[in-house]
Amino acid sequence: MSESFVGSRVRVIDSHTGGEPTRVVIEGAPDLGSGSMADRRIRFRDLFDSFRSAVVNEPRGSDVIVGALICEPVDPSCVAGVLFFNNVGPLWMCGHGTIGLGVTLGHLGRIGKGTHRFDTAVGPVTIDYDGANGVSFENVHSYRFAKNMSVDVEGLGMVVGDIAWGGNWFFLVDAASLPASRRRVTDGGATGTFGLGDIEELTDIAWRIRQALEQNGITGADGGEIDHIELFGLPGDPKNHSRNFVLCPGRAYDRSPCGTGTSAKLACLFEDGKLKPGDVWRQESILGSVFEGSVRVEGGKMIPRITGTAHITADATLILDPSDPFRMGIRSQHS
């Protein structure tokens, strides 16, 4: 990492979206230069990984925090460019982070109630901000790449799921289809669905699936790594359609219903004819927080729309003290 960041101060605004934190870097980010947002993502990954770690990893952060670095957009119709990252590297897109960024820019007075666009590494996304805590965003085109893909998972046997793109690559599995040995997760036990008491079990299952996909060379389009695993169960609240558990690339689970994961789910429902334009899908997270999803079709392509709320939790300055042996964060063990 460039020496100019050592000892520098980084201003951040923290928020959470349905329980999942986002840390937006407001001042003190490295200059990623020009080029496409995808090129800048590569530059960020290759040249500024220590900065990423300093911002989101312990001791300042945790495995759960998703960072958002804002920069000049490439597309002039956008108010900001944004690169999302987590405990192990850059993400392609982040739905809960998009909602968090909208509320953060509103909190700062940089955007007002209305429609705005953000330039991301996978293309522009459009948000509708309600001027307080609510954001709806139209994601990039989302689609299912493979249906009923089987993978032999150590300790679980054959697991069947769909591969779908929602701005990140997902493997989506109906928890009820998992082996009976994981009964608590498959049928939800006494509560009827999985919950916070099942986190270790869910994490173990999802991580095994992720490793099996990798070992078997199963990818998304163009070899895209499937680094998000999404398990589905019955909703805890009958007003909702489904509950999910999403394991993110750095082995942390999403506390929110996951914006890109809900987009991937909408793609599967849409392609199965189970969700039509105008229908609303209420996706519940493992915490019970909810995103509302719907779809529209443009030029034959399905565009998901996700609605959620975020709340600001901190406005802070991170101090990268040159004498601190952990100033660049403690590297996650799950890269």
Ligand code: PYC
């Ligand atoms: O909301 O898309 C999302 C997301 C991805 C990783 C964590 N949250």
